[in-house]
Amino acid sequence: MSAAQSGATVEHQQAQTVPVAQPTDMYIQPYLKKLIPELDGLSKLQEAEKRIDIYLSRKKIDLHQNITQWTHSKYTDPANNQFVRVFISNISENQPWQTNDETMELDQASWTLRIEGRLLDNGKADDPNRPKFSSFIESVAIDFKPVEEDQDDETDQEMGDPLLEGTQEPSAKKPKNEQTVFEWHVDPNTPVEFDGVDVSRKGTENVNCTITIQPKGYTGEFLQYSPELSCIVGFSKGTFHEAIYSLYKYILLNSLLTNNDEAGPKDSTNGEKVLVKMDASLAKLVSPERLAAGIVSLKLADLPSLVKDHVKPIPPIRLDYTIRVDQSSTFGDLVFDMEVPKSTSVKGDQKLSKDELLLLNEYNTLSTAIEPQIQELNQKTQLLQLQLNSSAKKYQFFDKLAKDPVPMLQDYMESSSQALKVLSGDAGFNEDTVRRSQFYQDNDSILFENIGVLLSSGRMK
DSSP, rough: OHHHHHHHHHHHHHHOOOSSHHHSOOOOOOHHHHHHTTHHHHHHHHHHHHHHHHHHHHHHHHHHHHHHHHOOOOOOOOEEEEEEEEEEEEEEEOOOTTOOOOTTTGGGGGGEEEEEEEEOSOOOOTTTSSOOOOGGGEEEEEEEOEEEOOOOOOHHHSSSSSHHHHTTOOOOOOOESOOOOOEOOOSSSSSSOSSSEEEEEESOOOOOOOEEEETTTTTTEEEEEOHHHHHSOSSSEHHHHHHHHHHHHHOOOOOOOOOSSSSSOHHHHHTOOOOOOOOOHTTTTHHHHHHHHTEEEEGGGGGHEEETTTTEEOOEEEEEEEOOSSSSOOTTEEEEEEEEEHHHHHHHHHHHHHHHHHHHHHHHHHHHHHHHHHHHHHHHHHHHHHHHHHHHHHHHHHHHHOOOHHHHHHHHHHHHHHHHHHHOOOOOOOTTTSSSSSHHTTHHHHHHHHHHHOOOHSSSS
């Protein structure tokens, strides 16, 4: 290889630089790494610094998201829940079998349905600060089913036409002693406290009813998860956002994200992984029709629609009960526990959120304190980079001059003469020629070099 070709190669290496956002950005030209082996280590340190910055930024974002989730989350830890024991019973009074007075009218017979509850704790029953049953429920509704009886009137049958008695169809059963629906709803304007609800009615027959109890704290955002979804996210109740976020964490922890080759153009995903491989747990969330079609993966964008099929509003506590009038009392026959959140659990979440907020503030304080030192080191590194680039240009000049001085000096004199013409404004172009667009197409490289000379000399800004 001749000296001229070697010089041209060096100039070509110097001219091919990557586009940068700022002139002071640190860029090490490839040919310098061959001359100075330590520059390769500097490049590796710069790449490591970028990865650390990205990692710290992501962790800071995760910390912000966790604080927001703990602050506004409506999900309560089951370990912080407590239970209210609910008793449903009824008593009978003045029933025919309870009195021997044959003159007593049946209208005096009655029954009383009682729904009461108490928090299972160590508090005493006579403690005035003990939370009442009404503080844990939103509403109570009792739907009494009507009692039916045969409406055939024996007197009418005796007075009826004997010819029609054999062909007369049995009359339909009609409701007797139709009961009303009892409802109670909490009123924030006029709050009341009670430990039980008593509903009294007159009657001498057993009555079937449906009791509905709505605990407090359940809103439209709080949902119930299906058993398949609960096995993945780890809890059975929560918000729609919590279900998607927990499912996404499950996908990340199990490394189920894969490269996207068929979902669409690469520029639409920026090279990110948007396909999720199906495992045994995720397959339970997919409908049998899609599994039969041979689906082996799904998109991240399909997670909301997938979760939507496995959530539903939390149903209230609903049970059927039979009011027995053939017993004096049924106390203890129907008892169940209702799960409610502790009043202190919210304070615990606030304390946890406060601790994480202090951690975030400490991180910001340390970052602010070390920022001036990082800026000072960056300025020193940039200054050394500028000095290195300046020394590299001198090295190229003298290296080319030492290898083949005659062509080098000729090129240098020609370049200096051209620069002098440009600076003096006498480039030798015809005024009529420069008005044509073809001139700029034919002399693109020359004009680019001339503009560079004007910019470097400060004649053009």
